[in-house]
Amino acid sequence: xxxxxxxxxxxxxxxxxxxxxxxxxxxxxxxxxxxxxxxxxxxxxxxxxxxxxxxxxxxxxxxxxxxxxxxxxxxxxxxxxxxxxxxxxxxxxxxxxxxxxxxxxxxxxxxxxxxxxxxxxxxxxxxxxxxxxxxxxxxxxxxxxxxxxxxxxxxxxxxxxxxxxxxxxxxxxxxxxxxxxxxxxxxxxxxxxxxxxxxxxxxxxxxxxxxxxxxxxxxxxxxxxxxxxxxxxxxxxxxxxxxxxxxxxxxxxxxxxxxxxxxxxxxxxxxxxxxxxxxxxxxxxxxxxxxxxxxxxxxxxxxxxxxxxxxxxxxxxxxxxxxxxxxxxxxxxxxxxxxxxxxxxxxxxxxxxxxxxxxxxxxxxxxxxxxxxxxxxxxxxxxxxxxxxxxxxxxxxxxxxxxxxxxxxxxxxxxxxxxxxxxxxxxxxxxxxxxxxxxxxxxxxxxxxxxxxxxxxxxxxxxxxxxxxxxxxxxxxxxxxxxxxxxxxxxxxxxxxxxxxxxxxxxxxxxxxxxxxxxxxxxxxxxxxxxxxxxxxxxxxxxxxxxxxxxxxxxxxxxxxxxxxxxxxxxxxxxxxxxxxxxxxxxxxxxxxxxxxxxxxxxxxxxxxxxxxxxxxxxxxxxxxxxxxxx
Amino acid sequence: xxxxxxxxxxxxxxxxxxxxxxxxxxxxxxxxxxxxxxxxxxxxxxxxxxxxxxxxxxxxxxxxxxxxxxxxxxxxxxxxxxxxxxxxxxxxxxxxxxxxxxxxxxxxxxxxxxxxxxxxxxxxxxxxxxxxxxxxxxxxxxxxxxxxxxxxxxxxxxxxxxxxxxxxxxxxxxxxxxxxxxxxxxxxxxxxxxxxxxxxxxxxxxxxxxxxxxxxxxxxxxxxxxxxxxxxxxxxxxxxxxxxxxxxxxxxxxxxxxxxxxxxxxxxxxxxxxxxxxxxxxxxxxxxxxxxxxxxxxxxxxxxxxxx
Numbered sequence: 001x002x003x004x005x006x007x008x009x010x011x012x013x014x015x016x017x018x019x020x021x022x023x024x025x026x027x028x029x030x031x032x033x034x035x036x037x038x039x040x041x042x043x044x045x046x047x048x049x050x051x052x053x054x055x056x057x058x059x060x061x062x063x064x065x066x067x068x069x070x071x072x073x074x075x076x077x078x079x080x081x082x083x084x085x086x087x088x089x090x091x092x093x094x095x096x097x098x099x100x101x102x103x104x105x106x107x108x109x110x111x112x113x114x115x116x117x118x119x120x121x122x123x124x125x126x127x128x129x130x131x132x133x134x135x136x137x138x139x140x141x142x143x144x145x146x147x148x149x150x151x152x153x154x155x156x157x158x159x160x161x162x163x164x165x166x167x168x169x170x171x172x173x174x175x176x177x178x179x180x181x182x183x184x185x186x187x188x189x190x191x192x193x194x195x196x197x198x199x200x201x202x203x204x205x206x207x208x209x210x211x212x213x214x215x216x217x218x219x220x221x222x223x224x225x226x227x228x229x230x231x232x233x234x235x236x237x238x239x240x241x242x243x244x245x246x247x248x249x250x251x252x253x254x255x256x257x258x259x260x261x262x263x264x265x266x267x268x269x270x271x272x273x274x275x276x277x278x279x280x281x282x283x284x285x286x287x288x289x290x291x292x293x294x295x296x297x298x299x300x301x302x303x304x305x306x307x308x309x310x311x312x313x314x315x316x317x318x319x320x321x322x323x324x325x326x327x328x329x330x331x332x333x334x335x336x337x338x339x340x341x342x343x344x345x346x347x348x349x350x351x352x353x354x355x356x357x358x359x360x361x362x363x364x365x366x367x368x369x370x371x372x373x374x375x376x377x378x379x380x381x382x383x384x385x386x387x388x389x390x391x392x393x394x395x396x397x398x399x400x401x402x403x404x405x406x407x408x409x410x411x412x413x414x415x416x417x418x419x420x421x422x423x424x425x426x427x428x429x430x431x432x433x434x435x436x437x438x439x440x441x442x443x444x445x446x447x448x449x450x451x452x453x454x455x456x457x458x459x460x461x462x463x464x465x466x467x468x469x470x471x472x473x474x475x476x477x478x479x480x481x482x483x484x485x486x487x488x489x490x491x492x493x494x495x496x497x498x499x500x501x502x503x504x505x506x507x508x509x510x511x512x513x514x515x516x517x518x519x520x521x522x523x524x525x526x527x528x529x530x531x532x533x534x535x536x537x538x539x540x541x542x543x544x545x546x547x548x549x550x551x552x553x554x555x556x557x558x559x560x561x562x563x564x565x566x567x568x569x570x571x572x573x574x575x576x577x578x579x580x581x582x583x584x585x586x587x588x589x590x591x592x593x594x595x596x597x598x599x600x601x602x603x604x605x606x607x608x609x610x611x612x613x614x615x616x617x618x619x620x621x622x623x624x625x626x627x628x629x630x631x
Numbered sequence: 632x633x634x635x636x637x638x639x640x641x642x643x644x645x646x647x648x649x650x651x652x653x654x655x656x657x658x659x660x661x662x663x664x665x666x667x668x669x670x671x672x673x674x675x676x677x678x679x680x681x682x683x684x685x686x687x688x689x690x691x692x693x694x695x696x697x698x699x700x701x702x703x704x705x706x707x708x709x710x711x712x713x714x715x716x717x718x719x720x721x722x723x724x725x726x727x728x729x730x731x732x733x734x735x736x737x738x739x740x741x742x743x744x745x746x747x748x749x750x751x752x753x754x755x756x757x758x759x760x761x762x763x764x765x766x767x768x769x770x771x772x773x774x775x776x777x778x779x780x781x782x783x784x785x786x787x788x789x790x791x792x793x794x795x796x797x798x799x800x801x802x803x804x805x806x807x808x809x810x811x812x813x814x815x816x817x818x819x820x821x822x823x824x825x826x827x828x829x830x831x832x833x834x835x836x837x838x839x840x841x842x843x844x845x846x847x848x849x850x851x852x853x854x855x856x857x858x859x860x861x862x863x864x865x866x867x868x869x870x871x872x873x874x875x876x877x878x879x880x881x882x883x884x885x886x887x888x889x890x891x892x893x894x895x896x897x898x899x900x901x902x903x904x905x906x907x908x909x910x911x912x913x914x915x916x917x918x919x920x921x922x923x924x925x926x927x928x929x930x931x932x933x934x935x936x937x938x939x
């Protein structure tokens with residue numbers, strides 16, 4: 001489309017003209033001097049959305065507050081708050097509407113200063129694309145990096161790099177290409193699907209709506225051409241079905257429906273669905289709307305579902321298809337943007353809103369914060385306003401979610417201050433965590449603490465690791481016998497009793513070894529919860545899996561015991577003849593032969609060879625007394 | 632309400648999305664607030680808002696009443712329309728007029744538009760919200776109407792005393808609205824924030840929503856005053872010397888108190904004609920609102936004071 005074809009922009013009063021137009025929501029980011037408000041003013045002016053009475057007001061205001069001398073100051077069209085007009089800056093997010101024959105647009109006009117990072121994130125949260133402004137005289141600045149990072153963090157996929165004020169560098173192509181090169185070098189690390197650089201002058205309108213006569217060297221689209229053509233289908237229909245229940249619709253005793261908006265995916269009458277948190281299943285009976293029942297509902301549809309069974313469903317629950325369930329956890333890792341003056345404090349309780357659910361939540365640890373200007377990770381104890389940190393969070397009861405990267409509708413949350421009710425933080429879930437400290441289980445009448453009092457000793461996992469033939473099981477057996485004599489509740493988990501039952505389906509590949517240890521760890525955790533001392537005797541060659549089990553239980557409950565017998569000695573002993581068979585090539589993936597063993601770096605107890613198993617067992621028992629696990 | 636299943640197919644993708652978003656907002660308030668109310672101003676936006684509420688909770692009725700702040704100076708056609716709608720849909724309507732303003736004889740003609748709006752609309756609204764103890768109030772405002780509205784949240788927080796502080800608004804991310812408030816605080820909710828005037832008319836046509844006949848062009852007696860066409864709806868508005876009532880073909884783009892609502896010359900007598908007229912228009916909707924032109928940023932000022 002060229003400038004000559006454009007004057008048929010016909011919509012006079014803002015908004016969509018034609019009946020089948022689709023909508024694009026985008027945000028503009030840039031600082032005071034980048035000309036952001038001027039650009040939006042230009043878009044409105046050139047799409048002829050500035051009406052006569054507004055134009056008259058603009059002429060008055062330009063004389064009073066304007067910065068452009070005799071010309072119209074287009075920025076005054078959008079800076080709506082009195083303080084903004086007086087200070088000549090954009091403070092808050094404003095939403096503007098305009099349309100062309102091809103598309104309707106909602107622009108989130110967001111401020112660019114670092115102290116308004118939260119406002120920019122707000123605009124980005126509901127946008128499908130971003131226009132990032134750069135002043136052609138200044139090139140890529142710290143603020144450009146900040147704006148790009150925030151867009152990327154909020155999941156924006158399409159970026160327009162608007163190199164503005166190109167008139168002030170004599171419409172130089174060389175300058176433009178230099179800036180673009182700089183930007184692409186930096187933006188590679190961010191996960192954008194498209195970056196479209198456009199040289200333009202918002203003040204004079206070059207390459208905004210009308211193609212510039214001054215830049216014949218530029219062959220790409222004008223800003224509006226690009227925004228009209230951009231494919232921003234979010235693909236929400238193709239994602240798994242998620243339905244956060246918003247309101248229980250109960251007009252009379254014969255009707256019980258669940259009203260809400262489909263967050264993603266498609267549901268049809270007759271589909272088998274599950275309440276994510278409780279695991280209860282039912283079947284969709286009807287999809288009710290005021291316009292009649294529907295055969296199916298898709299992402300974005302506001303409907304009311306009825307089910308064939310009387311299952312317990314309330315506001316805050318998430319319905320999913322039985323075979324495509326979301327994760328349900330009470331511990332997860334997330335990026336958190338802090339938005340209030342009062343700093344974020346790990347350990348403090350906030351109210352989390354995720355989907356339609358409100359649940360008390362704590363930030364259990366702040367892994368690091370990110371410098372929004374350099375993207376460096378910095379160790380930190382708290383987050384101040386406008387800071388972004390990577391955190392672990394715990395909720396008072398399990399919540400259903402998908403990682404934000406996979407589904408922003410079910411992976412986003414806000415944190416609300418429980419006293420002032422301000423919106424304190426915004427979060428994007430990265431992944432779920434497994435931890436033993438399920439806050440909601442503290443409500444149980446008989447808990448681990450109660451069992452510990454009854455048993456007279458504390459629970460623990462004694463994790464014996466070492467090569468095959470190192471003597472793990474021999475020592476563990478003696479330790480268990482001694483503990484039994486002392487009246488402790490014990491249980492032994494080893495390859496023999498696990499591999500024949502629970503883990504019968506696993507082999508000895510690296511992946512199977514990891515799964516083997518994971519399952520053993522989960523079983524051991526249950527024994528710990530039951531108050532027992534559980535002895536686990538596994539080669540467990542990888543540090544990561546041993547650490548995984550360690551993190552399943554509370555600090556001090558996991559005792560790693562490294563049976564440090566050199567491989568020569570193990571081969572010499574070879575009690576089951578396994579080394580001989582492995583060396584002959586008859587067993588694959590044998591630890592120490594053709595599969596690695598990662599030596600523990602911080603085992604609680606290291607048992608060296610020599611002296612026999614009995615003294616080694618006594619050392620273990622001594623260590624348990626020192627740690628007050630047994631009396 | 633129409634139960635015609637074809638009406639859904641008639642809606643464009645764009646209007647369907649707007650409808651779904653608004654329904655989501657309406658349900659959110661019903662689920663989260665103790666005592667919500669829907670401001671009903673009888674105009675086209677109110678008509679759409681009520682229609683959306685009827686759809687949002689179907690087969691239940693909207694779980695909140697309507698509230699009309701009656702200044703006593705609305706067009707007679709508006710009041711007639713209001714009472715018809717209430718009867719037709721079986722919804723509960725509360726009406727409030729500021730008794731002190733009435734006693735003081737505040738009116739738009741001799742008191743001036745500013746004082747009249749302040750006392751009979753803004754103060755009256757605050758009285759009504761306090762009287763019935765509403766903690767959330769729906770309004771039909773749209774972001775495309777006016778610059779300070781463009782910066783207002785969908786869930787707009789008001790401190791005790793109904794004060795709006797534009798510098799201290801809650802960030803509003805995704806559709807995760809913060810519905811939590813403390814004792815005495817309230818929320819104004821704007822389900823039509825993302826609609827434009829044209830969307831309103833196209834939706835009204837597609838869904839066959841009844842509107843006040845004053846929106847349609849007809850021969851009406853009007854006087855020309857300060858460059859605006861005013862319809863004398865009753866004898867309370869005296870003619871100034873030299874003013875003559877003349878019958879002209881006019882309609883209203885925006886309805887309020889009749890001495891403060893200017894008509895435009897138009898022949899648009901159907902919804903289709905109104906939409907066609909809008910596509911060609913060169914003035915904004917609020918240009919017929921005499922109360923907005925008092926001074927620059929006047930809407931922001933009124934909103935800070937508690938106006939919708």
